[in-house]
Amino acid sequence: MIQAVKEDSISVAENQIEDRRQEIDYDTREFTIEIIINKYLEKDDDDLSEIYVPEYQREFVWDIDRQSRLIESIILGLPIPLIFVAEIKETGRLEIVDGSQRVRTLAAFMTNQLRLTNLKTLDSLNGFCFKHFAPSRQRKFKNTPIRMIVLSDKADERVRADMFDRINTSSVDLKPMETRRGIYRGEFTDFVFECAKNDIFVELCPIYRYFQKRNEEAELVLRFFALAETYPGFRLTDTQNLVDLEQTRSMTRFLDEYIMCKNKNFPSEERRQKLRDFEVMLNFVSNTFPSKFKKYHHSSATSRTYFEAISVGSHLALQEKLNLVVQDLWQSSDKDNQTNSFRVPIERYDTHKPKNIRKRVDYVKEELLRHSL
Numbered sequence: 480m481i482q483a484v485k486e487d488s489i490s491v492a493e494n495q496i497e498d499r500r501q502e503i504d505y506d507t508r509e510f511t512i513e514i515i516i517n518k519y520l521e522k523d524d525d526d527l528s529e530i531y532v533p534e535y536q537r538e539f540v541w542d543i544d545r546q547s548r549l550i551e552s553i554i555l556g557l558p559i560p561l562i563f564v565a566e567i568k569e570t571g572r573l574e575i576v577d578g579s580q581r582v583r584t585l586a587a588f589m590t591n592q593l594r595l596t597n598l599k600t601l602d603s604l605n606g607f608c609f610k611h612f613a614p615s616r617q618r619k620f621k622n623t624p625i626r627m628i629v630l631s632d633k634a635d636e637r638v639r640a641d642m643f644d645r646i647n648t649s650s651v652d653l654k655p656m657e658t659r660r661g662i663y664r665g666e667f668t669d670f671v672f673e674c675a676k677n678d679i680f681v682e683l684c685p686i687y688r689y690f691q692k693r694n695e696e697a698e699l700v701l702r703f704f705a706l707a708e709t710y711p712g713f714r715l716t717d718t719q720n721l722v723d724l725e726q727t728r729s730m731t732r733f734l735d736e737y738i739m740c741k742n743k744n745f746p747s748e749e750r751r752q753k754l755r756d757f758e759v760m761l762n763f764v765s766n767t768f769p770s771k772f773k774k775y776h777h778s779s780a781t782s783r784t785y786f787e788a789i790s791v792g793s794h795l796a797l798q799e800k801l802n803l804v805v806q807d808l809w810q811s812s813d814k815d816n817q818t819n820s821f822r823v824p825i826e827r828y829d830t831h832k833p834k835n836i837r838k839r840v841d842y843v844k845e846e847l848l849r850h851s852l
Contacts, residue, residue, distance in 0.1 A: 505630045512553075513621035515562075516586050518573070529572055530564065532579045539583050539830050542729055546584040547595045553623055554601060554616075561626050568632035576630065589621070656698040663735065665742025670750055674700045679761045683771040684781045699783065702730075703760075703790045704753060705737040710791060710840065713833045715740060730831040760794045767793070767805050767847075784830055784839065792843025796851075799844075804852045 510518075518529040541549075552559060562578030575582060587593040591608040598605050609617065660668055674680065675696035686695045709715045713724035715737060722740050724733040770776045772786045797803055830836075 505628055508627050508629050509624045510627060511621060512585055512589075512623050512625060515582065515625060515627075516589050519582055519586055520590070527570070527572065530582070531572060531574060532583070533574050539580065540731070541580045541584060543593070544597045546587065546593055547598055549581060549584050550588050550593070550595060551598050551601050551604070553620065554604075559625065561628050563628045563630070565630035566632045573629065656694040656701065659701075659735070659738060660694075660697075663738045663742055665738075665745070666750070667741035667745040668738060670745070670753070671701050671704070671738070672697050674754070674757055677758070677761065679758075679765060683761060683765060684786065685773070686780055698734075699781070699786050699790075700757070701734055701738060702783070702787055703757070703794075704741075705734055706787055706791045706836065706840070707756070707794050709737070710795065711837055713836065724831070724836075725833050756794060759797060760790055763793050763797060763803065764789060787836065788839035788843050792840045793847065795840065795844045796847040799848065800851060803847065805847055805850045806852050 515530065519531070520528065522528050549559065559581065560578070562581065563576040564573040564578075565576050566572075567574055584593065588609050591610050593608065595604050595607045609620075612620070660672060672694075675694070680700070681696065684696065684699060706713065709722065709724070713733070714726075715722040722733065722736045724730070727733045727736065764771060768789060770778070772781045772789055774782045774785050
């Protein structure tokens with residue numbers, strides 16, 4: 480028998496529904512690809528673009544084949560999914576809620592950073608960059624309209640992150656961290672998850688709820704160990720396998736292969752050393768970086784690319800100078816935003832090409848050593 484609901488409860492529920500619906504006011508707009516990408520790439524005097532990717536979004540993870548298929552679909556005139564953005568009340572900028580992979584792919588293509596590969600329908604375009612197309616085809620591509628759902632400025636960061644969570648609930652990476660524990664069992668996997676519970680680490684690395692459910696903390700820890708151990712070439716050889724980021728062309732596959740390799744042979748002495756390195760790095764970051772692993776002091780969550788650069792760069796600097804103490808890395812005006820005297824270089828795409836990871840890590844390492852006492 481279905482239990483009756485009191486009138487008061489119904490009234491409370493209706494009020495809550497109305498309140499929350501007001502937070503998600505939106506309208507539909509249509510822009511050409513050229514306008515969207517210009518708004519994404521062009522920056523104002525404050526080094527800010529009108530359309531941007533927020534920190535709670537994942538990094539640029541699409542491989543070249545997937546990027547190429549998107550471009551092929553557009554050229555063929557096939558419909559592509561809507562892009563969701565939110566208008567930010569304080570700045571009027573548009574924050575991408577869903578569609579960052581598509582926007583970054585379009586930007587990479589139109590700036591000739593993407594060379595089309597493995598196309599099946601338009602196989603004659605394999606090897607093409609944007610500049611190789613006839614001018615008329617370039618104009619047609621740039622003038623292709625894309626529909627955007629624009630959330631009003633009533634949607635605060637909580638609402639935007641919640642929408643990202645709901646939109647992406649059904650999306651699953653090839654082998655995300657939440658499945659590695661079941662697929663790649665072993666002492667090293669257990670060690671990574673133990674480190675992810677470190678109190679200092681948890682304090683220094685705030686994570687959005689959506690990513691907490693996907694074991695983002697363990698993902699960050701794994702990235703630290705994998706990149707720190709394999710720097711500068713980001714390759715590791717055991718008796719049977721070559722773990723090579725350049726060869727795999729995928730951070731996910733690189734991490735999968737690394738964790739498999741370490742699970743095969745993870746002696747107790749290496750475990751103790753890695754734990755020491757991890758804890759020393761955390762204490763150093765806590766005492767040195769005003770924003771810890773976050774991009775900005777006011778950021779609500781940790782950026783993967785910033786975490787990688789700061790954690791590995793700090794570790795390498797400490798390897799050269801164990802009792803490293805840094806002074807005057809930031810001017811007083813920089814401590815809230817880290818924009819002037821210290822700014823980790825982050826690429827818009829190809830963030831995990833070895834040369835780009837090395838560039839970020841080296842920047843942090845060199846800046847720390849340059850400002851050491």
